[in-house]
Amino acid sequence: MSGFLTARDVRRDFQIGDRTLSVLKGIDLEVSPGEVVAIVGPSGAGKSTLLHILGLLDRPTSGVVSFLGKPYSDHSDAERARMRNSVFSFIFQFYHLLPELTALENAVLPKMISHGAVEWMIGRREARRRAIELLERMGMEKRLKHVPGALSGGERQRVAIARALITNPDIVFCDEPTGNLDTVTSQEIQDLLWSIAEERKTAFVMVTHEPSLAKRAHRVVRMVDGLIVDGGMTARAEVAGGGVGKP
Amino acid sequence: MYKLFLALRYLRKRKISLLSVLGVAAGVMTLLVVTSIMGGFARDLRARIRGMTAHVTVLNAKGARYRMIEDWEKLAEKVKSLPEVEAVAPQIEWPIMMDKGPKGAMLVGILPEAEAAVSGFADHLLDAHAPDFSSPSGKALGPGMWPAIIGSNVLGYHENKDVVFVAAGPGANATIADIVMVVNAKDGFEILVEGDEFAGKLARGTPETKAQAAEWIRSRPDAAPKNVRALLNAAFELIAYDAKKENRLGYVVFVSAQAAPGDDVRYAWQEMDPDQRAILQVSALGMTLREQGREPIRNAWVFPFPPGADALKRAKRDLGSGWVDYGISITTITPSDIRERSGPVGIQPTKAKLAIVGVFNSGMAEYDSQIIYVPLEAAQILIKECRWEQGEPVLDAAGHVRDGRINKLRIRIRDYDRTDEFRQKLDKLLGGQYDITTWQEEKSILLQAVAVERTLNGVILFFIVLVAAFSIFAILTMMVTEKTRDIGILRALGAGVPGIMSIFLAEGLVIGIVGCALGAGSAAFILDNLNPLADEVYEKTGWYPFPKDIYLLDQIPHQIEPAVWALVIGATLFVCLLAALFPAWKAARLVPVEALRYE
Structure with missing residues (x-):
């Protein structure tokens, strides 16, 4: 299997006191090069957690995430840091400057x-x-x-x-990039992101509540309660125009 | 690259880190100043020990003091054959009792020229006269009287004698001859005033007691009572002005043995311009600057305060010859008496008279209060260590003694630090028959004490640096908590664990480096201006940081040793790094996601 970015049966549990909270309950997801994927869903569905795991900021409890066919678990800490630096990028809701x-x-x-x-x-x-x-x-x-x-x-x-x-970067992860902005500014930022995605053919994985932003994505992944209910696997046909997916 | 950039940026934005920098700087500065001063003190001490003792000394076998070295000329020739030897000098050393006091002293017979080549003997003489025991006045000594050069403290003036200082003021037209002379004579005080304008203004008086002297000075109408200050019971000073009361011609300072070391008048003396003080020291020894044919002061105990080496050297240079015509009588039991335990009525002490022709001051109290130099032959006669027949020394045609013996052969070698090597070589040459000692051994306990004290001081003062390190620790720990989110951001942007650690380690190190630079810089400045600063402190507070009479040094010494500075700075940087280690480790341990969630 040689996907661009692939997640297979990814689970993430959090230990809260003596209770185990399963936030991700078996996620399968693929992202193609240059694809813009929007992850939508109600609060607490595990969108951000998934994003962090995909973006090497967090480790799954079980399951495999791989980039260009190479599982993350093969990477050393230094290698993970290097990937966060040069292959991935993050845009956060609270800017984090x-x-x-x-x-x-x-x-x-x-x-x-x-x-x-x-x-x-x-x-x-x-x-x-x-x-x-x-x-x-x-x-x-x-x-x-x-x-x-x-x-x-x-x-x-x-x-x-x-x-x-x-x-x-090859992939930009956005966690509610417009979540903290007023409507007008939000629209501007959305336009900006979109035009950049078009221009650069960079893959975007964005968690968003904005229907207008989700609507413009190549693909919308819908999450509920730690599971993907819709759009997890790449349907190559859906990749509008720009997708330069691997054969 | 970002590590140093961020470390510097964080420090610049946190004014509190300046506190740590100042703490480190204060610690480093104190450490460097104190160790450098103590190092200088040890160096001066060693130099002085070296100055008065020979590099290497050959003693008669195995320490028996009354066993003399026979045929020392032959031994000296043998020693001279070694290439390391620069000069040798014979010496005979014997304990005596001075009748005045009574007080013990050490009679040391020397060949003046040879001695000067071996030790710093000639440098420590208080008058410019060649150290050959001749009288500058050309007067022959009385029969049975030998010339002697005595240590400045041999007569023990500061133990049981009052000390009189005569000081010349800065008045332009005042010279030493215009000045008051005060003598603590047996029969009371005598105050002499000479000079063109000032003559007779202060007439002679001979009050009987000190209290009366003070009263007498105060009662003189022409002494301008408001200018006379009777200070304490133990000390007073009298300031004399010229007729127009414009120029201070001079003043008299009287300090008795009861005056406390911290007494104002003592400081007044210490504060004086070194040249001026030198003049006074010499004049107090009874020397006159103007050849006026005046009688030297007799029967007077007039001695200078322990003077500094610099002032003495200047005095020696500037003031021509001096002559203290004063006799002391001594009593001794000769070595042969001890050896033979004989004599018609058991052991009979020998008495002799010495004329003081010179005074030396080495700055080493032990020597200055003990040693009485006499010519070698005089000593050999005094203690009967030459050919002796029918109660008389046997002299040759030129009037020299025969078969004179010594008990020390003093050697100067080329490299005074390589005495041990030389000692082994010499011991082999002499077949192990003699004890050989080196200058390092002479005062080894004192030198060790100074070294130990220096190390101890270093350790104690390093605690200042440790306190500063704690502040680094506190500030960085605070900063890590404050910067949790930023650390998360940096991790998200690809900074590795070592990178995050480096930021905080670099902060500790930068504080250390800046602190060390500041501390070393100010230490260098302080050491460079040590004496003016000490004077400034005295002027402002009345407290003297370095009592010169205690240390017997005019100047606060210091020595900048690169190795010591490197050690201090190295240890400081290490401690700063150590203080940063825990906060850095804490920062690196943060989980990026949790750190990002931290708002």
Whole structure:
């Protein structure tokens, strides 16, 4: 089996006191390259937990998640960190920018993390150029030197998007990317995400409550009570236009 | 790369980390200043021991003091054959009793030139006269009288004698001859005033007691009573002005043996300009600057306060020759008396008279209060260690003794740190017949005590650094809690566990490095300005951080040893790193998802 991103029978239990809470009860999911997948469902269905497990932020209690046919469990901690840095990216509901850094510094941070001191000396200029380019693309050219505290919610999320894209990831995981924004801003961010997905052919896996956002996805996965009730497996036909799935 | 970047950014945004930096800096500074001063003290001490003792000394076999070395010229030739030897000097050392006191002392017979080549003997003399026991006045000594150069403290002035200082003021037209001379004479005080303008203003007086002296000075109408301060019972000073009361011509400081070490007047003395003090020390020894044909002060106990080596050297350079024409009588039992236990009426002590022709001050109290140098032959005659017939020494045609013996052969070698090597070689050469000691052994217990104290001080002061390290620990632990979410973000962005740890370790290290830099910098500044700063402290607070009379040093010494500094800085950085270790480990242990959930 050589899927792009595959989850097989993924379970995740949480221990709360002497009670075991099963949040994921056997998830099977496939994502193709360049595919935009929206995960929808009521609160507490385990959407975010699934996202964290797919994105290497958490480990499943059982089951296998693999990327390009290689199960995550084969990876060392360092390898997992490297994948989070260069293959995956995250966009969070609460932006999660570092408050001490300016917009530009936040945006180049993943590059900084992947570079050693010497590499950074060489690659610094290029990384900054790319970050400025991305921020400008998002209309943030006047806000480069601002710290997150001086930015509005929408602006912060734009910085977070720039940060997510600077490493040219294969998959971007979004956890309610517009959940904390007003309608107008939410719409703007949605448009932005969508146009980026179109442009770059990057796969997106987004957890969302926004019907308008889900509607534009190539595929909608519906989750209830830790199980996928609809859309778990890739139907290649559904991949609209851009899908460059493996044969 | 992000690790150092973030560490620096976090520190810059947290003003409280400045507290840790200052703590580390204070600890490092104190440690470096104290160890450097103590190092300097040990170095000066060693230099002084080296200055007064020879590098290597050959003693008569196995420590029997009254056994002399016969034929020392032959032994000296043998020793000189070794390439390491720079100079050798014979010495005969014998304990005597001074009739005044009575008090014990050590009679040391030397060949002045040879002695000067072997030890720092010539450097410690208080007058510029060549150290050859000749009298600068050219006066011949009386019969049975030998010239002697005595330690500045041999007569024990600060134990049972009042000390008189005569001080010249900074007045432009004042010279030493214009100045008051105070002598604590047997029959009371005598205050002499000379000088063109000032002559006769303060007339002579001979009050009988100290209290009367103070009263007398206060009662003089021309002594401007408001300028006379009677300080305590033990000390007072008199400030004399010229006729127009514009220039301070001089002042008299009197400090008795009862004056406490912290007495103001003592400090007034210590505060004085070194050159000025040197003049006074010399004048107090009865030297006059102007050749006026005045009679030297007789029957007077006038001695300087223990002076600093620098002032003495300057005095020696600037002030021409001096002459203290004063005799002391001594009594001794000769080695041969002890050996033979004979004599018509058992053991009979020998008496002799010595004329003081010079004074030396080595700064080592033990030497300065003990040693009386006399010419070698004089010593050999005094203790009968030469050919002796019918109660008289046998002299040759040139008037020299025959078969003179010694009990010490002192050797100067090229490298004073390689005495052990040399000792082995010398012992082999001499066939193991002699005891051989080195300068390090001379005061080894004192040197060890200083070394131990220094180490102890270092350990104690390192606690300041430890306290600073605790503050690093506290601040970083706080920071980890505060930054839980950010750590989660960094993990999500691909920072590894070692990376997260490094951020906090780097913070500890940066605090350490900045603290060390600040501490070392201020230590270097303090050490560089040690004496002006100490004076400043004294001026502002009246407390003297380094009582010069206790340490017998004019200047606070210091020595900057790179190895010690490296050790202090290395240990500090290590401790800072150690303090950061736990917070860093705590940060690295955070589970990313939980950290992200943390709002």
